[in-house]
Amino acid sequence: QQQVKQSPQSLIVQKGGISIINCAYENTAFDYFPWYQQFPGKGPALLIAIRPDVSEKKEGRFTISFNKSAKQFSLHIMDSQPGDSATYFCAATPAGGQNFVFGPGTRLSVLP
Amino acid sequence: NAGVMQNPRHLVRRRGQEARLRCSPMKGHSHVYWYRQLPEEGLKFMVYLQKENIIDESGMPKERFSAEFPKEGPSILRIQQVVRGDSAAYFCASSLYHRGDNEKLFFGSGTQLSVL
Numbered sequence: 688q689q690q691v692k693q694s695p696q697s698l699i700v701q702k703g704g705i706s707i708i709n710c711a712y713e714n715t716a717f718d719y720f721p722w723y724q725q726f727p728g729k730g731p732a733l734l735i736a737i738r739p740d741v742s743e744k745k746e747g748r749f750t751i752s753f754n755k756s757a758k759q760f761s762l763h764i765m766d767s768q769p770g771d772s773a774t775y776f777c778a779a780t781p782a783g784g785q786n787f788v789f790g791p792g793t794r795l796s797v798l799p
Numbered sequence: 800n801a802g803v804m805q806n807p808r809h810l811v812r813r814r815g816q817e818a819r820l821r822c823s824p825m826k827g828h829s830h831v832y833w834y835r836q837l838p839e840e841g842l843k844f845m846v847y848l849q850k851e852n853i854i855d856e857s858g859m860p861k862e863r864f865s866a867e868f869p870k871e872g873p874s875i876l877r878i879q880q881v882v883r884g885d886s887a888a889y890f891c892a893s894s895l896y897h898r899g900d901n902e903k904l905f906f907g908s909g910t911q912l913s914v915l
Contacts, residue, residue, distance in 0.1 A: 693841075721903075721904075723906075728908070729908055729909075730803070730805075730890050730892075730906030730907050730908050730909050731842065731890070731904075731906045732906065733903050733904065733905075736903075776841055776842065786832065786844035786847055786855060786857070786858065787832075787842075787844065787904065788844070789834075789841040789842040789843075789844075790841055791839075791840055791841040792839075792840070792841050
């Protein structure tokens with residue numbers, strides 16, 4: 688029940704296209720859902736995050752869509768750029784929880 | 800304002816040796832988390848510490864692994880009698896608040912442990 692599922696495992700998108708990564712969870716106690724971006728040899732960096740009281744959050748080219756009833760959330764990268772090529776992790780943590788549960792990651796490659 | 804500093808970046812140990820991984824959180828951060836990442840896998844929570852206290856070690860193997868965050872100095876993740884299965888990237892993260900409205904985890908660049 689602590690698991691966060693993530694798909695696809697890898698994704699190839701042409702420059703200018705839309706990248707979509709999906710995550711699903713079981714634990715209804717989760718109340719904070721961040722996305723992290725990781726470049727090779729670096730630690731993950733927070734990209735964008737959402738709480739269940741909103742269905743969508745947008746920051747620049749990055750948008751999180753959240754479906755509370757389906758217990759799913761997704762990351763959309765508009766106008767994908769080669770510099771977006773990285774591994775993306777979704778995560779979740781419950782209210783008052785003390786650790787973040789991460790998905791297995793999606794390796795995104797944006798072709799020039 | 801330096802970020803989360805981890806050292807060493809790479810650590811090579813032979814089976815049976817001890818590994819010590821160090822993490823200095825961001826300035827002003829008093830919450831430290833350790834995660835382990837295996838190739839092609841996500842980050843697995845190991846332990847959450849505040850100064851001088853272990854708050855949650857539910858992800859830590861019961862044997863050979865220990866962590867501390869002393870009043871002064873960096874947080875240390877210690878692995879005794881390492882085995883090949885311990886080879887992984889170990890990431891430290893810190894946060895200013897725990898479960899605040901804008902809690903953010905700031906990660907270091909990790910320590911890649913290789914056990915020969």
